[in-house]
Amino acid sequence: MSEWDELFRENILDHYRNPRNRGVLEHPDLTYEDANPLCGDRIRMDFKISDGRIEEVRFSGHGCSISQASASMLCEEIEGKPLDEVKKLSREDVLEMLGIELGPVRLKCALLALKTLKAGVYGLPQWPGEEDA
Amino acid sequence: MVPAPGSAPAPAPARTFDARAVRAQFPILREPREQPLFYLDSAATSQKPDAVLQAMDRYYSTCNANIHRGVYAIAEQATAAYEDARRRVAAFVGAGSPREIIFTRNSTEAINLVAYAWARSTLRAGDAIVLTEMEHHSNLVPWHMLAEEWNARGTAIELRFIPITPQGELDLSVLPALLADGRVKLVSVVHVSNVLGTINPVVEIARQAHAAGARVLIDASQSVPHLPIEVRELGADFVAFTGHKMLGPTGIGVLWARREILEAMPPFMGGGEMIREVKLSGSKWNELPWKFEAGTMPIAEAIGLGAAVDYLTALGMDAVFAHDRELTAYALPRLAAIPGVRLMGPALERRAGVVAFTLEGVHPHDVATVLDRDGVAVRAGHHCAMPLHEKLGVPASARASFHCYSVPEDVDALVRGLHRTRHVFGS
Incomplete structure (x- = not known):
């Protein structure tokens, strides 16, 4: 196996196979769902928010390993964090979590979860990094 | 043959x-x-292949000029090369005349040409169009747009679909029923599925469609590049295909249609070259095929397609x-x-x-x-x-x-x- 294969297995497949925070919340304070029309990847996020913190977050949806793994990683990262901090998460942060290089098309898969998160907590339905486009 | x-x-x-x-x-x-x-x-x-790239390069480096206009030497060379490409494409698909070869941007534009120029001037409220569940979006969306537009103004038309079997073939047993009420004016089907590779029996579909009084459009995007095709033997009225899938460049496609149908159709887009005479009060259309080629066409791309057709013919x-x-x-x-x-x-x-x-x-x-x-x-x-x-x-x-x-x-x-x-x- 190449280094890329190993990284892919360790970083992506672990979360894809054993997703953290997968599911839905019964009475969420916030829910947002988004999809990537190019490939049909779909992610919904439910949030419980109290005292300006993300008390609980769950994601659901379907798609390729990269879209689902990045949702899992992101949920793990933000649970319990103050909204102010969550709002600062950038595409670079997500790519660092994933830890493998991706072409521009797969970048959309990787960033769908962050786009869903930002639209949910921030009301910004845009691709991260394309806010000015 | x-x-x-x-x-x-x-x-x-x-x-x-x-x-x-x-x-x-x-x-x-x-x-x-x-x-x-x-x-x-x-x-x-x-x-x-080299032959296509070189043909386009040769045009740009030796006779780059606009076509059908200039009276100087390189403009005449450019015009000759462009029209020669049309003749080669016509011969390649067995068209009755080069006038039946309309250059478009791609198959999608060719199908839209039929949807706008033919269907919108021919269909009446209550008519139906038969498509299949196997179509590429390019042979679905133009008809969705037509149906939505017509339904919104109260002249509804109906879209009907030939279903596919789990093996990925058209279930033609339902075609007679789809055609039975005589309201179908167009049957538009893909010749070879871009997903499954299925070669559809378009000759039989065209026969049944014509017997029911419908015109036939064949999306040949995946067949003209790969199969020997004689458009007149397919039994179709319209055939759409695209250059970039047949070793040619992007930006050039073809609509073939029988000459009498093209003659009776109004133009698609208005602009230069597609007119014979323009007065401030109105215009007279040019003759075929230029009636459908408004504005400066992709000249190098047409020449490249001509070279691609030569290459495929040699193979x-x-x-x-x-x-x-x-x-x-x-x-x-x-x-x-x-x-x-x-x-x-x-x-x-x-x-x-x-x-x-x-x-x-x-x-x-x-x-x-x-x-x-x-x-x-x-x-x-x-x-x-x-x-x-x-x-x-x-x-x-x-x-x-x-x-x-x-x-x-x-x-x-x-x-x-x-x-x-x-x-x-x-x-």
Whole structure:
């Protein structure tokens, strides 16, 4: 196996196979769902928010390993964090979590979860990094 | 003369060619690369031989001028080269006259031309259009747009669909019922499915459609580049195809239609060249084919398409078809032998050089991403045929497709890559 294969297995497949925070919340304070029309990847996020913190977050949806793994990683990262901090998460942060290089098309898969998160907590339905486009 | 492959497969080829010698004429396959390229996405776009690139370069470097206007030498050379390309394309598909060859941007524009210029001037409220569940979005969306527009103004038209079987073939048993009430004015079908590779029996479909008083449009985007086609023997009224899938450049496509239909149609777009006479109060249309070619056309691209047609003619389309078939026959059992691979589409005898598949437990995008690490280029997704995938119950698929330069080593690399994908995913 190449280094890329190993990284892919360790970083992506672990979360894809054993997703953290997968599911839905019964009475969420916030829910947002988004999809990537190019490939049909779909992610919904439910949030419980109290005292300006993300008390609980769950994601659901379907798609390729990269879209689902990045949702899992992101949920793990933000649970319990103050909204102010969550709002600062950038595409670079997500790519660092994933830890493998991706072409521009797969970048959309990787960033769908962050786009869903930002639209949910921030009301910004845009691709991260394309806010000015 | 090769029979039109409407339903029967092509006969044994009179000629064959050496795909390795062919590859040497394609710069992208010939030039050394950092990583070898196993190009298996010819159904999306084909690679281009030297002959095409040189023909376009020659136009730009020796006689670049606008056509049909200048009275100086290079303008006349440019016009001659452009119109010569039209003659070559007409001969290639067996058109009755070069005037029946309308240059467009691509198949999509050719189908839209029919939807706007013919359908909107011909259909009446209550009419119906028959499509199939196998269509590329380019032969669905123009009709959705037409239906929505007409329904909104109270002149409803109906879209009907020939269903597909689980094997990925058209279920023609329902066609008589779809045509029975005499309201169908157009039957628009794909000749070869871009996902499944299914070769549809368009000759029989056209026969039934004509008997019911309907016109027939064939989306030949995947058939003209790969099969010997004589448009008049298909029995169609309109045939759409695109240059970039047949070794030509992007930006040039073709609508063929029978001359009397084109004569009776109003223009599609207005502008320069498509008019004979313009006064401030109105215009008179130019004659065929220029009535449908408004504005400066993609001249270099048309010339490039002419060179592509020459190249394919020299190979022989019967030999191209046989080559694709041979590779498909090589690929199908090797892919089927990989645990977890599910092949889509019909048996080899009814299939062109396209193999779509899924790998159990791995999303097609992930398959394509791992394959790309080894330089294997396949398409993954819904291939602009979302209704087809929905009908077959798979959200997306991976697809390998061939052309004259494809070799068994490409298939071997794909098979190796799929084993590796299974290994990476631990399935």
